Structure formats: structure tokens, C-alpha cells
Amino acid sequence: EEIGEMIYGKEEELIQGNLVDYPEKLEKNYYPELLLYEEDSTEDERDQISDGEIKIVAQQIKNLMASDAKLNYKDIALLVRSKSQNNKIEDILRDYDIPVVLDEGRVDFLKSLEVILILDVLRAVDNPLYDIPLVATLRSPMFNFTEDELTRISLNAGSDTRFWKKLQMSDGKMITPVLKEKITQFLNKFTSWRKLVNELPIHELLWKIYTETYYLDYVGALPNGEMRQANLQALSTRAELYEKSGYKGLFRFIKMIDKFMEQNNDLASVNIKLPQNAVRVMTFHKSKGLEFDVVFLMNLQTKFNQRDLKESVILTRENGLGMKYTADLKKEEAVETDFPYALVKMDTLPYLVNKELKRNATLSEEMRVLYVAFTRARKKLYMVGKIKEKELEKYADIHLENGILPDKYRRSATGYQHWLLALQTAHSLPMIIKINTSSDLQDTNKKFTVRPNFKKLAEDSKKFDRIMDTIDEVKQARAVMDYEYPKEAATQLSSIQTPSQVKKKSYEKQLELGNILPTSEYVRVKQLELLDLDQHKITAAEIGSATHSFMQRADFSRPNLFDFQQTLDQMELHDEVKNKIDLPKILTLFDTDFGKVLVDNVERTIKEAPFSMLKTDEVAQEQYIVRGICDGFIKFEDKIILFDYKTDYFRSNDQISEIKKNYEVQMELYADALRKAYGVNQVDKYLILLGGPRKVVVERI
Incomplete structure (x- = not known):
């Protein structure tokens, strides 16, 4: 009551396990677990969530999904104190092929590979004389031109010729019948898009590109496909909002996007369809009223926000203003200084009283937030934090007084993890503690996806033109390229x-x-x-x-x-x-x-x-x-x-x-x-x- 500012009776008491709905929770493997990552001294600051903490969670999620066929990703939630580290959480979970949705959203969808590629397609449609966007479009999964085919097209014309012109001049020994047909199909489709630039709104043009090339289906089949599709839908929605604001034209839209990217900014979030079967990441406050089968409370080592206690003026409802007293010691005879002033701030009694009231209010609010977080899990609760080597030893002498944790430990705690470790030491809670180090994370189920860098491939294609500088090398190259590969069909097959x-x-x-x-x-x-x-x-x-x-x-x-x-x-x-x-x-x-x-x-x-x-x-x-x-x-x-x-x-x-x-x-x-x-x-x-x-x-x- 003194610190929590609430009555904690039978109705409010936290009881381990809903044994009515989930009788299996009597089993030890359903006990809450405290997952601690033992960090090196060289790793991140204490308040920042470390990669190791997120990897522990990712491995645990993969294990849960493998062992429980009824569990879905949407039944799992990660609760965080603030959203500042959400992007890092999402990136690492995606590396483990875990679909994830940030309730607060993220602001860098313009940097996603699928959106970068579509923007290159739009740049090429707007002006095909730019080689890099055009070659990126050709090399993309939409058209699947291989490096060999791009080389043939490049060598078929002079080095000073734009790649767009080279496509239109695709007649000669370097161009096989199969490649000729492929170029014709590309030119027909690409030219039709260019004709529609002045006839269709940008968002309708985007959907035409998505559907005609099956690109939306393609990205949907990749890891985290639903989120990739949501990114493409977000780009279309942003284009629609752009034109509704009074601006028109593909060229201006591309320039706006480029300006945002040059300034390392992103577009504001838009309402898009997010993946339904995905792990949810949300703040403690936003989780109020929601329940999930499995809940991970993240980054519990973060210190409570007590910046208000360091201000010169503290305001409370009970006492009003409490201020520090500022004294000019230069006026004192015992003080000798060449400075015009010798100001010293001192705590006053009203200030100290208000500071203690504010500290209690802060701790009480944190206690209520933790109470809400504890009650979000239906079946299994995981608490995740990090410690340094031998940090647990300082909790060895903690004990209960009259069945509760003494005030001095509750008041001196700087974060949720301190409360949990103190209670565990003093009371032996029905909780499992697991400590992981960086070496424990080496053998993982992580799945790596090779992501081609289309821009780099396009830039590298410029090197093909340099071959024209040496005639002998060109003759040798043409002799090699005229060879008809007997398994040509296999090279055209997408993996x-x-x-x-x-x-x-x-x-x-x-x-x-x-x-x-x-x-x-x-x-x-x-x-x-x-x-x-x-x-x-x-x-x-x-x-x-x-x-x-x-x-x-x-x-x-x-x-x-x-x-x-x-x-x-x-x-x-x-x-x-x-x-x-x-x-x-x-x-x-x-x-x-x-x-x-x-x-x-x-x-x-x-x-x-x-x-x-x-x-x-x-x-x-x-x-x-x-x-x-x-x-x-x-x-x-x-x-x-x-x-x-x-x-x-x-x-x-x-x-x-x-x-x-x-x-x-x-x-x-x-x-x-x-x-x-x-x-x-x-x-x-x-x-x-x-x-x-x-x-x-x-x-x-």
C-alpha cells in the first residue's frame, strides 16, 4: 500500500496458473521463465536491448512452434516498455523466418528490397534512358534476364549506346531466338506501361504492374511474404494519397520519394493490411485488455524513468511546488573567487518531501504496469533481461519480512528485473531461471535468405561496355556466346x-x-x-x-x-x-x-x-x-x-x-x-x- 498505492487483497492477488481452463499448468514446464542473457562487458549499454536477448526469444519461439502444432504465431506477443527498439526486434525475428507485426509500425519500408525494386521499375517507366533502373527491372524476378543475356544485349551495340536503345536494336548474332522473344515480350509490356502513365493514376499503374508480373504473388511466397505484400500495398496507398493531395505525375512522385530517401527519412505510416498470423510486438500500455497464449516481457533490465527527480522544481498534488534553494556564496566572507557569482543549489525540506512523493508515485506506476504485463499471458509467461557476470551474487542476502519484500529493496530497485531477482532469492518463486551466453546462441535455427542487390548488378553491367575497347576480346566473347547450350530450358527455369x-x-x-x-x-x-x-x-x-x-x-x-x-x-x-x-x-x-x-x-x-x-x-x-x-x-x-x-x-x-x-x-x-x-x-x-x-x-x- 505504501509503494504500490493500491490495496493488494484476494481479488487483486496474482495466482499462478488458470487451473480451471488450463489444468496442465500444474506441470513445471508451464511455470513462468526468466530468460537472462549474460552479456560481455564490451556489449551494449544496459538499458538498450541486446541482440542476444532477441535471439534467445527467437530460438524459444521456434522451439514452441515446433513442439506445439496448435500454436500459431498470432498467439505470441512481445511486450516492450517503449517502442524505441522495435525495428531491431523485427529485423532479428525476420532473420529467423518469424513473421512479426509492430503495433506501432516502423518507418523504413522504403528501404525494403521489394519496394526498392518497384521504385526502380517506376523510374524506368518514367524515363527508360536511365540505365541503372532499367537494368534493375530487367534483372528483377519480374522478367528474369540473366547476366549472360544482359551481356549479349550490351555487346550487340556500341559502348556509347543507352541500354534502352540496345534493347530496341536486338538483332544480330549475339541475340538468340529465345532471347529475342524474351526482349519482345518485355518491350511490349513495358511500352504498354509507359502509355498508361498519363492515363491512369499512379496507384492503379502500380496495381497493374503487380498483377501483370505476378510480383505480389512472388513476394508473398518469400519469407515474411505477408509483410512484403503489405509494403507494396503501402506504396500504392501512399501514391493514392499523394495524388489526392493535389499533386500529379509520376515524375513528381518519384522525385518526392528520392528526396525523402536522400534525407534518410521515410513516408508516414498508412493503413495497410498487415499479416494476420504473425507475432505481435507492442508496448505494455497498449497490451491492456488483450490476452495471448504466450507472452514475452522484453528488456526488463531497463531502468525506471526518474528524470523528474533530478529537476530543480518538483510539483505534487499533495504539497504543490518544492524547489531547490539557490545561494550566492560570493557574498560570504569565507569564499574567495574571481568569478562574478558563486551559485550553489541546495535541497530544501519541501523539495525533499516532494521528491520522495514523486519517487513513490513513479514506483507505484511501474508496479501497476508490471501487474498489467503479468496478466496478459493465458498459458506461458517469459520474462527477458540481461545481466553481467556474477551479478546474481548481490541478491544472496535478501529475505522477506512479514511475508513481503522489505521496503528498502522495493524503493532502491532501478528496474523490473531487480524486483524479480530479489523476490526469487527471498521467496523461491515457482519460476524457472535460464541464463544464456553468446556461445549458447551459436547453434540456431536461423535461416538466411540471399537477397540480390539489383542496383549493384545494374552498375556492374556498365563494365560490359568496356569490352568493346578491345576487338580481339570481343571476337573471343562472341565465339563463346554463339555456343548453344543443350540445356537452355533449365537456365530459364526459376528456382x-x-x-x-x-x-x-x-x-x-x-x-x-x-x-x-x-x-x-x-x-x-x-x-x-x-x-x-x-x-x-x-x-x-x-x-x-x-x-x-x-x-x-x-x-x-x-x-x-x-x-x-x-x-x-x-x-x-x-x-x-x-x-x-x-x-x-x-x-x-x-x-x-x-x-x-x-x-x-x-x-x-x-x-x-x-x-x-x-x-x-x-x-x-x-x-x-x-x-x-x-x-x-x-x-x-x-x-x-x-x-x-x-x-x-x-x-x-x-x-x-x-x-x-x-x-x-x-x-x-x-x-x-x-x-x-x-x-x-x-x-x-x-x-x-x-x-x-x-x-x-x-x-x-
């Missing part, structure tokens, strides 16, 4: 592909065989839309993305209009996009037999399931990785029911049949991945078609 890319390959193959028509004979009539300057123009891509996001968030155990509307209202979407989501139509899904299966098996349903698998290319006879995310599946002991949402527009049964045919390959990829992952033979595949006029249609493939 990582998405289901959409595999589906596109299958579609093109069927098109060549004449099994399908190039376009549907059923054409949706586009109604004439009158210009409304006050209306936000909604694209089909936005509606489709928003609908998928809603279906992932919706609670299938209670399919009713009121709950669905609440879910939709909580989503960070433009109001006009929300209005386009037809909730009554979505509810018709649960009138179907399949919808009733969804309601009855909510606990068995897994949404947004990522997968990766090896496939063999029929032409190249080489293996490649397919990565993707299926919308969901229901797992039974003897079979799996796979489902995927599609927002393709349809009005007739023939169009439904065409949609089913278009997605057969993609759904079979998902099914094959599930068979291999869970060892089941039967995988039933269903398409949930949301693009109809009045009701949802469920079709089995």
Missing part, C-alpha cells in the same frame, strides 16, 4: 515459383494444344460510369483483396450479419471498399452443405496455410520450389477438405465450368502439398465462388 506461375504455364500449354480458347465467349458488359470527382474509384483488385481478408477474419462458428458487420468495421479499409463487400451474399455460403461443414468444424479449420514443395519441370527436367498460401482447409484424421475463395465474376453455369478449369492446376498443387505434409491420400477440393450476382456458389473440383 522458386508460385502456384499462379505454375497455373499460367499450364494454361499456356493447353492453349498451344487447342484444348481451351484464348478468351471466353462470355464477356461481361461494362456499364458506363459517370465521372464523380468526390468518389473514391474502387478497383476489382481492391475488392478481391478486401473480400479475402474479410473471409480470413470472419468467425465461422457464428455466421450472422451482426458479427460479420462488426468484423468488417474493425478492418482498416476504405469505406467505399467496405461498402462493396456484400455480407448478406457471403452469408448464403452457410446455407450450403459445405457451409454447414465449415460451421461444425471450426476447431479443425486452418486458414491461410503457407506451404512449399519440390516439383520437376517437364521440359528442363530440373527441380524447382513452389511456394504459396492456400485460403484454408479442414483436417480430419482420414482426409482433408481443401477450400479456396475466388472472386472471379460469373453469371452462368458455363462460366462456372470455365473458372473451375482455370484453377484445376492450382488446386491440385495445394492438394499435393497437403497430401505430402499430413500423409493422407484423400484431399477433397472445393472452390468457394464469391463473384456471382446473388449468392455464393460452392463447386467441387
Whole structure:
């Protein structure tokens, strides 16, 4: 009561373990754990969170995910005292392939690789005479030009010729038929983008680039794919806000971005769709009212903020002002000095009283914050801090007085970790303490991702022009490059592909065989839309993305209009996009037999399931990785029911049949991945078609 400024009775008492809901918490492995990182004397300042602390947490998360199949990343939260170290936490967790969302956001998405590449594409579209952005675009996963192909293009023209002109002059011995076709496809697509610069808003141009190149799907299949997709969506949203503010033109938008980057600044945060299944990082205060299965309290060694106690004036509600007294000792006969003044500040009695009141108030607030943090965990609580060697020895003589920690220890504590270690020594709390050193972190589950530096590759391409200075070397190079590699198809094979890319390959193959028509004979009539300057123009891509996001968030155990509307209202979407989501139509899904299966098996349903698998290319006879995310599946002991949402527009049964045919390959990829992952033979595949006029249609493939 004296320090905490609250009554701590039976109702407020912290009791270890919710044994009613989680009887297994009697087991020792559910005890709270204090994870301490023993730092070297050369490491960071004490208040700064160290890499070692975050790596301990990352390893613990990987172990938890491996040992508990029911645990999801979204069930885990990291609570921090302040958000100043959030970027470091996010970076290290990403290195361990752990998806993470910062509730306070971060301000350097312009530095992410996927955004840097898209900005280079925009620079090239705006002015293709700049070689570096253009070559970066060619080298990117969008077009996959190899170094050998770029060399051939460069050697095919003079050294003083811009790379854009070299692409247009792609005739000669250096250019193979395959490369010629690749250049033609690039020029057609790239030229179409340039024509749209003055016709489309920038954000619509961005979405056209995303969809035509499957780049959004590509980054989604990479580690932390959801966050990468969110970064691309943020760039589009920022472009839309930029044009709404009255500015126009791709050139000005690029200049604005470049200016921010030159000044080492970033764009303000925007409302974007963040990954749903990701570890949450938030402050203690923001976690109030929330609960998570697993909670990590980070950086507990940080000292309490007591700067107010060092001020010359301290104000309290009880006593008002307490001030230090400033005396000029030059007036005293015993003081001899050549300075004009000899000022000394001294504590007064009102100042000392107010200082003690303020100290108690600060400690009480910290105690209440720690109480809130302790009560956020449903199943497992981890507390993370760092110590120096032999630091635990100073707590050896601490003991309880009348069942509580003496005031002198509570008042002298400089941080949460001091309180915890003092209590553990004095009372032997049901808590496990683990101390890790840097050597313990050597054997990790860390996954490294090789990230190509596209700008460096583009700069290196300039070196190709220097070969032209020596004719003999050019002749030798041409002789080598005229060689036709017998396994050319294997060199064209991307090592990582998405289901959409595999589906596109299958579609093109069927098109060549004449099994399908190039376009549907059923054409949706586009109604004439009158210009409304006050209306936000909604694209089909936005509606489709928003609908998928809603279906992932919706609670299938209670399919009713009121709950669905609440879910939709909580989503960070433009109001006009929300209005386009037809909730009554979505509810018709649960009138179907399949919808009733969804309601009855909510606990068995897994949404947004990522997968990766090896496939063999029929032409190249080489293996490649397919990565993707299926919308969901229901797992039974003897079979799996796979489902995927599609927002393709349809009005007739023939169009439904065409949609089913278009997605057969993609759904079979998902099914094959599930068979291999869970060892089941039967995988039933269903398409949930949301693009109809009045009701949802469920079709089995």
C-alpha cells in the first residue's frame, strides 16, 4: 500500500496458473521463465536491448512452434516498455523466418528490397534512358534476364549506346531466338506501361504492374511474404494519397520519394493490411485488455524513468511546488573567487518531501504496469533481461519480512528485473531461471535468405561496355556466346515459383494444344460510369483483396450479419471498399452443405496455410520450389477438405465450368502439398465462388 498505492487483497492477488481452463499448468514446464542473457562487458549499454536477448526469444519461439502444432504465431506477443527498439526486434525475428507485426509500425519500408525494386521499375517507366533502373527491372524476378543475356544485349551495340536503345536494336548474332522473344515480350509490356502513365493514376499503374508480373504473388511466397505484400500495398496507398493531395505525375512522385530517401527519412505510416498470423510486438500500455497464449516481457533490465527527480522544481498534488534553494556564496566572507557569482543549489525540506512523493508515485506506476504485463499471458509467461557476470551474487542476502519484500529493496530497485531477482532469492518463486551466453546462441535455427542487390548488378553491367575497347576480346566473347547450350530450358527455369506461375504455364500449354480458347465467349458488359470527382474509384483488385481478408477474419462458428458487420468495421479499409463487400451474399455460403461443414468444424479449420514443395519441370527436367498460401482447409484424421475463395465474376453455369478449369492446376498443387505434409491420400477440393450476382456458389473440383 505504501509503494504500490493500491490495496493488494484476494481479488487483486496474482495466482499462478488458470487451473480451471488450463489444468496442465500444474506441470513445471508451464511455470513462468526468466530468460537472462549474460552479456560481455564490451556489449551494449544496459538499458538498450541486446541482440542476444532477441535471439534467445527467437530460438524459444521456434522451439514452441515446433513442439506445439496448435500454436500459431498470432498467439505470441512481445511486450516492450517503449517502442524505441522495435525495428531491431523485427529485423532479428525476420532473420529467423518469424513473421512479426509492430503495433506501432516502423518507418523504413522504403528501404525494403521489394519496394526498392518497384521504385526502380517506376523510374524506368518514367524515363527508360536511365540505365541503372532499367537494368534493375530487367534483372528483377519480374522478367528474369540473366547476366549472360544482359551481356549479349550490351555487346550487340556500341559502348556509347543507352541500354534502352540496345534493347530496341536486338538483332544480330549475339541475340538468340529465345532471347529475342524474351526482349519482345518485355518491350511490349513495358511500352504498354509507359502509355498508361498519363492515363491512369499512379496507384492503379502500380496495381497493374503487380498483377501483370505476378510480383505480389512472388513476394508473398518469400519469407515474411505477408509483410512484403503489405509494403507494396503501402506504396500504392501512399501514391493514392499523394495524388489526392493535389499533386500529379509520376515524375513528381518519384522525385518526392528520392528526396525523402536522400534525407534518410521515410513516408508516414498508412493503413495497410498487415499479416494476420504473425507475432505481435507492442508496448505494455497498449497490451491492456488483450490476452495471448504466450507472452514475452522484453528488456526488463531497463531502468525506471526518474528524470523528474533530478529537476530543480518538483510539483505534487499533495504539497504543490518544492524547489531547490539557490545561494550566492560570493557574498560570504569565507569564499574567495574571481568569478562574478558563486551559485550553489541546495535541497530544501519541501523539495525533499516532494521528491520522495514523486519517487513513490513513479514506483507505484511501474508496479501497476508490471501487474498489467503479468496478466496478459493465458498459458506461458517469459520474462527477458540481461545481466553481467556474477551479478546474481548481490541478491544472496535478501529475505522477506512479514511475508513481503522489505521496503528498502522495493524503493532502491532501478528496474523490473531487480524486483524479480530479489523476490526469487527471498521467496523461491515457482519460476524457472535460464541464463544464456553468446556461445549458447551459436547453434540456431536461423535461416538466411540471399537477397540480390539489383542496383549493384545494374552498375556492374556498365563494365560490359568496356569490352568493346578491345576487338580481339570481343571476337573471343562472341565465339563463346554463339555456343548453344543443350540445356537452355533449365537456365530459364526459376528456382522458386508460385502456384499462379505454375497455373499460367499450364494454361499456356493447353492453349498451344487447342484444348481451351484464348478468351471466353462470355464477356461481361461494362456499364458506363459517370465521372464523380468526390468518389473514391474502387478497383476489382481492391475488392478481391478486401473480400479475402474479410473471409480470413470472419468467425465461422457464428455466421450472422451482426458479427460479420462488426468484423468488417474493425478492418482498416476504405469505406467505399467496405461498402462493396456484400455480407448478406457471403452469408448464403452457410446455407450450403459445405457451409454447414465449415460451421461444425471450426476447431479443425486452418486458414491461410503457407506451404512449399519440390516439383520437376517437364521440359528442363530440373527441380524447382513452389511456394504459396492456400485460403484454408479442414483436417480430419482420414482426409482433408481443401477450400479456396475466388472472386472471379460469373453469371452462368458455363462460366462456372470455365473458372473451375482455370484453377484445376492450382488446386491440385495445394492438394499435393497437403497430401505430402499430413500423409493422407484423400484431399477433397472445393472452390468457394464469391463473384456471382446473388449468392455464393460452392463447386467441387
